[in-house]
Amino acid sequence: MTGGPVTVPSTIRGVREALPESERAEFTAEIENVSADELQMTLMRWVMRIPTPHDEAEEALAERLAAGDLTGVTFADELGDDEYRSAP
Numbered sequence: 892m893t894g895g896p897v898t899v900p901s902t903i904r905g906v907r908e909a910l911p912e913s914e915r916a917e918f919t920a921e922i923e924n925v926s927a928d929e930l931q932m933t934l935m936r937w938v939m940r941i942p943t944p945h946d947e948a949e950e951a952l953a954e955r956l957a958a959g960d961l962t963g964v965t966f967a968d969e970l971g972d973d974e975y976r977s978a979p
Contacts, residue, residue, distance in 0.1 A: 899938045906934060909941045 900906045903922055907915050918937050925933045945953060956964070 897943050899941065906937055911942065914940065
């Protein structure tokens with residue numbers, strides 16, 4: 892959710908240490924057994940799971956959504972088909 896730059900670890904060890912402890916064994920098992928041609932994509936998939944801090948506005952939004960307040964949220968099915976699939 893962060894709108895700013897995100898710094899990610901540049902080593903397998905760094906990625907492992909940045910993951911929640913509950914995911915580290917699964918990461919280790921997968922990363923140690925992935926083929927070389929799939930290593931980069933597998934590593935990036937795990938990097939995307941590293942928790943990142945939110946700024947104050949993002950944190951407030953996340954808390955509001957977690958509490959069930961969906962004020963201002965637009966669901967995909969409320970948009971026109973072209974609008975949903977188009978990137979700015």
